[in-house]
Amino acid sequence: DYAVEIRDLAFRHRDGTVALRGVTLKIKKGSKTAILGPNGAGKSTLLLHLNGIYLPQQGTVKILGVEVNRKNEKRVRKMVGLVSQDPDDQVFSPTVWDDVAFGPANFGLSQDEIKNRVDEALKAVRMEEFAQRMPFHLSYGQRKRVAIAGVLAVKPEILVLDEPHAFLDPASKADLSGILERENREGRTVIVATHDVDFAYEWADEVVVIKDGAVQAQGGPEVLSREE
Numbered sequence: 463d464y465a466v467e468i469r470d471l472a473f474r475h476r477d478g479t480v481a482l483r484g485v486t487l488k489i490k491k492g493s494k495t496a497i498l499g500p501n502g503a504g505k506s507t508l509l510l511h512l513n514g515i516y517l518p519q520q521g522t523v524k525i526l527g528v529e530v531n532r533k534n535e536k537r538v539r540k541m542v543g544l545v546s547q548d549p550d551d552q553v554f555s556p557t558v559w560d561d562v563a564f565g566p567a568n569f570g571l572s573q574d575e576i577k578n579r580v581d582e583a584l585k586a587v588r589m590e591e592f593a594q595r596m597p598f599h600l601s602y603g604q605r606k607r608v609a610i611a612g613v614l615a616v617k618p619e620i621l622v623l624d625e626p627h628a629f630l631d632p633a634s635k636a637d638l639s640g641i642l643e644r645e646n647r648e649g650r651t652v653i654v655a656t657h658d659v660d661f662a663y664e665w666a667d668e669v670v671v672i673k674d675g676a677v678q679a680q681g682g683p684e685v686l687s688r689e690e
């Protein structure tokens with residue numbers, strides 16, 4: 463069973479930059495998968511295809527068997543929670559609480575359920591004290607934690623995080639490790655893009671190495687030692 467099946471995906475940005483050139487890969491349901499590669503390899507562009515922010519220009523992306531296209535966009539966004547690299551892409555509400563509530567509210571949950579989920583998610587990232595603050599006045603690392611909480615609150619089947627460790631202090635990094643473990647234990651597929659080989663080696667059970675917009679290697683963490 464696959465959480466993600468990508469076949470021959472190619473993508474060119476509006477300015478002509480080719481970011482993906484024929485990516486084919488499968489990610490197992492319930493896995494902890496690291497997408498590893500240097501800056502500019504195409505990781506972010508790939509991840510933005512997983513929840514339909516980008517639609518394939520060539521090739522196909524399937525999420526839990528559902529093809530990512532305009533018609534299935536809403537379904538796909540509910541299945542896949544994406545924490546983008548830059549929290550300012552997704553943190554924009556007047557208060558932290560509203561920001562984390564945005565996803566659950568968008569998917570039509572009851573007020574009680576929204577409140578439970580927001581409180582739980584803010585607690586997980588240790589931002590409950592900041593619930594009534596303006597995201598704009600928080601530090602970058604705090605905004606990143608709010609962005610993570612916003613995705614946790616949706617409880618998607620697949621969690622996708624783009625460089626989640628960047629700019630987090632050691633305590634928040636430790637919190638994040640705990641969160642990723644718990645989410646996976648609860649049955650979610652967790653996909654993390656990173657350039658941190660040590661993290662990928664320690665954390666992942668599946669690794670995909672991306673370079674110049676193509677898959678260079680895929681397998682267990684042992685593929686990494688051969689890549690170095």
Ligand code: ADP
Nearest residue numbers: 475477479481500501502503504505506507508
């Ligand atoms: P990574 O996440 O691995 O650092 P990206 O997917 O961000 O890689 O980038 C892949 C390539 O696409 C790079 O050459 C990058 O400069 C380019 N790129 C990324 N986003 C855009 C964009 N919005 N417009 C134009 N080029 C982009």
Ligand code: ADP
Nearest residue numbers: 475476477510515516544545546547548551552
């Ligand atoms: P541009 O307009 O910069 O050429 P695109 O046409 O590819 O780029 O538009 C995609 C836009 O979506 C980019 O500006 C990118 O920064 C933005 N984006 C990135 N991450 C997210 C996200 N998680 N949610 C919504 N938009 C995002």
